[in-house]
Amino acid sequence: PAEDLARFDVMLRSAGRIVAFTGAGLSTEAGIPDFRSPGGRWSRMKPILFQDFLDSDEARRETWRRRFDMDGEMRRARPTRGHRAIASWIKAGKSPAVITQNIDNLHQASGIPDDAVIEVHGNTTYAACLDCARRYEIEDLRGSFAATGEAPRCDGCGGFVKTATISFGQPMPEIAMQRATQLAKTSDLFVVVGSSLVVYPAADLPRLARKQGANVVIINREPTPGDRYAHLLLRGEIGDILGNFVLESGAKP
């Protein structure tokens, strides 16, 4: 409703420190399916657990088959209206950084500097050795996977090479989680965008922000477990909603 959009407008303009916390729903408009919507990824396949990746050749091959299967949609994807609005808050100096559960690199593609994108679930647009952390480009792994069907191993140490994402059962990235926690605690407006808020520990962040005194706004097309403690719920399509909230650069409070 119009009065909710007006309330959000007032919150955005009066906030000194906005932090957006984004999930897969932000990128569906870019053609990347989310996990839990009908037709989302989990309706088609089960997640591969981190331990299975470590234990089984077949799990590693299947992980890489899936990664190359979605490569087309990943490379075609461009930042959405929602990505552009969030980038404008950062550019305007109203928001120090964005916290994202997404792994698609679209916040960086929208012009936000790398150090202002806090990725709590990693990034699938490159890969790394699990043992020595040597970085690999997806492009460079494609050829040998197509030729041999074998999951890549590290040229340096022989370790398993995996996309730089966090699988279920894999330890969370420590520095990113520390930065995300600090941002949640010190924000005065915390905006959840396109997350079902069921994956922990990331889903604790809005609750923490609320506890420390931030206004919490949830933008999503369906209800989430965070709705009961949010100050404002904007129910609808993210692009339609956030398309109205592009801030002009230099528009400091």
Ligand code: NAD
């Ligand atoms: P999720 O799939 O659990 O939830 C997405 C939420 O967004 C749902 O509640 C859905 O109703 C809503 N939604 C989808 N499209 C929308 C739209 N256009 N407008 C409004 N609402 C919309 O996603 P999650 O909470 O981010 O958790 C899933 C995990 O999957 C994340 O941790 C992330 O790492 C990973 N993931 C990432 C991507 C990506 O990088 N784009 C895609 C799929 C999954």
